[in-house]
Amino acid sequence: MADLSIDFAGIKSPNPFWLASAPPTNTGYQVQRAFEAGWGGAVWKTLGEPVINTSARFAAVHFGGQRVAGFNNIELITDRPLEVNLKEIYETKRRFPHHTIIASLMVEPKREKWHEIVKRVEAIGVDGLELNFGCPHGMAERGMGAASGQQPDLVQAQTAWVKEVATTPVIVKLTPNITDITVVARHAVKGGADAISLINTINSLAGVDIHSWNTIPNVGGQGAHGGYCGPAVKPIALSMVAECARDREVGVPISGIGGISTWQDVVEFMLMGSTGIQVCTAVMHHGFRIVEEMIDGLNHYLDEKGLASVTELIGKSVPKYSNWGDLDLNYQVVARINEENCINCNKCHIACEDASHQCIDMLTNAEGKAILQVREEDCVGCNLCSIVCPADRAIDMIALDNGAAPMSWNQRSRIISGVNGAYSEAEAG
Numbered sequence: 001m002a003d004l005s006i007d008f009a010g011i012k013s014p015n016p017f018w019l020a021s022a023p024p025t026n027t028g029y030q031v032q033r034a035f036e037a038g039w040g041g042a043v044w045k046t047l048g049e050p051v052i053n054t055s056a057r058f059a060a061v062h063f064g065g066q067r068v069a070g071f072n073n074i075e076l077i078t079d080r081p082l083e084v085n086l087k088e089i090y091e092t093k094r095r096f097p098h099h100t101i102i103a104s105l106m107v108e109p110k111r112e113k114w115h116e117i118v119k120r121v122e123a124i125g126v127d128g129l130e131l132n133f134g135c136p137h138g139m140a141e142r143g144m145g146a147a148s149g150q151q152p153d154l155v156q157a158q159t160a161w162v163k164e165v166a167t168t169p170v171i172v173k174l175t176p177n178i179t180d181i182t183v184v185a186r187h188a189v190k191g192g193a194d195a196i197s198l199i200n201t202i203n204s205l206a207g208v209d210i211h212s213w214n215t216i217p218n219v220g221g222q223g224a225h226g227g228y229c230g231p232a233v234k235p236i237a238l239s240m241v242a243e244c245a246r247d248r249e250v251g252v253p254i255s256g257i258g259g260i261s262t263w264q265d266v267v268e269f270m271l272m273g274s275t276g277i278q279v280c281t282a283v284m285h286h287g288f289r290i291v292e293e294m295i296d297g298l299n300h301y302l303d304e305k306g307l308a309s310v311t312e313l314i315g316k317s318v319p320k321y322s323n324w325g326d327l328d329l330n331y332q333v334v335a336r337i338n339e340e341n342c343i344n345c346n347k348c349h350i351a352c353e354d355a356s357h358q359c360i361d362m363l364t365n366a367e368g369k370a371i372l373q374v375r376e377e378d379c380v381g382c383n384l385c386s387i388v389c390p391a392d393r394a395i396d397m398i399a400l401d402n403g404a405a406p407m408s409w410n411q412r413s414r415i416i417s418g419v420n421g422a423y424s425e426a427e428a429g
């Protein structure tokens, strides 16, 4: 069995599975039960003031029969007094000295406020700090959370203030509600961040009740924008992790967060550059014990791949994440339909007719049976038919050798603009 332990920016953890700062990490009772279930670490529900909240505060998007495809909240940071949280963190760390406890912090952008909370929290023995510059609602209206996180200079300054007094590693948690995540990530690093974590929730409105005309959720008939998370946000989170992982100026360990609910998701985030991961929505939906399946699945996967340690996965796919301009425009795939697996539902034909290149023909084979066939010379290899096909292995996307040498847009542009001198526009194709 592979070694699942990680060293995250100097923070040791028995495995990469951490609970994200959220309702499941609100109390010592919960975090201790989570550790017993197998979670390697927990980022405590964000500490700070004031101690207030709303009722109601959650909503979900159910889609195509799947409950909680996306989750939305207008919750604030902890609504429990700081002393109570500190006492429970202390007790939990004493009971589980080898598990990881990170304190998530949020205060006003004032140097002395950061110094004060960092000293109080580190005094009770946490393994690290996570600065919450991501919460998009409630706290943001008062200049904290995402309001800070959307101002790169403020992220840098606050991180530097924390680093002035911190003795444990400092993780900066980023908001996705920004145009280019790497800008803020770089500023966090300039401020001295030992690591970054991403993503926090995405600005959202979960829905509107078409009968009462109230937003979902509503607080006494009024709604406000909330934060979106859960399986629906995974592609956004993964791309932001990838952008940070390949950015040389970021260059610190990443804790990947956003829509993780299976061991496969964990593997994907680690391949894309995360040293560890954090989970919130999947635990709110299914409970702490989902970690058992994640650990089992990850163990089997690592054994199957012949990897001795989970750390061998970190960043393996980062070199495969590039820019559009560097993609080989001469690479070509085409769709091929396997008659034996096709159930003749015609979905591929309709998709190709209405939304692609009209190159799936409806024919009759020698036995008089209706079949579908792709005219490969007209197929652009867009993948659409294979995406809509409901039958397993009925459509394969096949790479063709078209004899053309690899040529990316950037290479082509360089040739056309004469940088390489030797080629003409005609040669560029």
Ligand SMILES: Cc1cc2nc3c(=O)[nH]c(=O)nc-3n(C[C@H](O)[C@H](O)[C@H](O)COP(=O)(O)O)c2cc1C
Residues within 6 Å of the ligand: 020, 021, 022, 023, 045, 046, 071, 072, 073, 075, 076, 077, 078, 104, 132, 134, 135, 173, 199, 200, 201, 228, 229, 230, 231, 233, 257, 258, 259, 260, 278, 279, 280, 281, 282
């Ligand atoms: C109800 C709720 C409360 C949350 N509270 C916090 C918080 O106090 N501090 C924080 O940094 N993130 C908070 N988050 C964000 C999560 O930590 C996490 O970044 C986000 O939910 C994405 O992960 P997921 O898709 O696994 O849920 C909260 C999320 C939810 C759903």
Ligand code: SF4
Residues within 6 Å of the ligand: 334, 335, 351, 352, 356, 357, 358, 359, 360, 374, 378, 379, 380, 381, 382, 383, 384, 385, 386
């Ligand atoms: S890959 Fe695209 S173009 Fe080719 S058959 Fe399928 S839908 Fe049509």
Ligand code: SF4
Residues within 6 Å of the ligand: 337, 341, 342, 343, 344, 345, 346, 347, 348, 349, 372, 385, 388, 389, 390, 391, 394, 395
């Ligand atoms: S969508 Fe798939 S199963 Fe349906 S007709 Fe096309 S190949 Fe066959």
